[in-house]
């Protein structure tokens with residue numbers, strides 16, 4: 001007969017179980033509370049951060065399975081979830097208080113970078129994470145247009161107050177330059193503007209800073225990589241062969257400036273006829289996914305060509321896409337896959353050392 005479960009066995013499991021945000025032991029970071037072992041019944045509270053909000057249920061399931069596997073006599077395992085607050089550490093020379101900084105880019109224009117960046121940002125915020133969205137497309141900022149905001153940000157004590165929209169903190173050159181006016185930048189000015197946006201914006205505490213990149217050249221990616229450590233990049237492509245070649249260029253560009261690739265998203269991937277509900281794959285199916293695999297980049301998912309996305313985006317109501325159950329499911333999946341990728345990187349590597357705390 002198996003001996004009764006012991007507290008030592010349980011603590012050993014909790015010591016091994018890694019937090020999805022930091023990759024360090026949940027027990028050693030004070031994220032396990034109220035552990036009660038009565039005979040073969042275990043109850044405990046696992047506290048996780050808003051950074052990993054989309055993975056909370058996965059973590060509960062994973063911990064339960066691990067406990068049942070490693071502690072054979074356990075009959076009943078009850079895990080409550082609670083929130084653990086861990087402030088971000090300031091990142092890079094610009095001191096951005098964000099836990100993950102994610103750039104959304106592509107090799108060519110018009111493939112839906114801004115749309116996907118806004119979908120990811122609003123999705124993470126809806127899930128309960130603290131999210132900032134920085135429009136780094138200083139030449140053709142489109143985030144204000146997509147989210148329907150264009151007021152000028154206030155400046156208080158030399159700090160720019162980001163605009164609050166759809167649960168996000170948004171910053172864009174579009175707030176500063178009247179619509180229709182052109183901005184001409186030289187390389188150093190562009191770098192300076194990005195630095196100012198990152199450094200002087202009052203972001204407060206962020207779990208994610210999503211950066212919508214301009215199309216094409218690597219100037220902005222290079223500047224960003226110098227200003228702060230990026231968690232990684234998401235590359236958006238469309239299914240046509242030509243666009244895939246451009247996506248490969250974007251992947252090569254991010255690799256050159258040492259920005260890890262978190263994943264590829266295929267936008268305008270298929271079309272579902274609103275009349276007959278038939279799925280049409282205008283440019284074939286699976287091209288981007290297969291290419292992503294060949295290139296060693298995770299594939300995050302496909303977004304349909306959908307008139308609702310276009311109409312809502314062009315009327316400043318992109319966030320309304322979340323009211324459409326089909327689109328909500330597509331966007332939700334992208335956000336989940338992204339957060340999974342971010343977590344996999346910290347949880348699969350060697351356990352990182354405790355950071356030097358510069359608490360805000």
Ligand SMILES: Nc1ncnc2c1ncn2[C@@H]1O[C@H](COP(=O)(O)OP(=O)(O)OP(=O)(O)O)[C@@H](O)[C@H]1O
Pocket residue numbers: 106108109110111112113114115116137140142213214215267268303304305306307309310311313314
């Ligand atoms: N899945 C989609 N279905 C329908 N329309 C879409 C979709 N994705 C984007 N669009 C539309 O395509 C146009 C371009 O999208 P978006 O501005 O997001 O692209 P971009 O890659 O950021 O462009 P740029 O290179 O100019 O920054 C917009 O009108 C947008 O509404």
Ligand SMILES: [Mg+2]
Pocket residue numbers: 113114115137142212213214
């Ligand atoms: Mg754009």
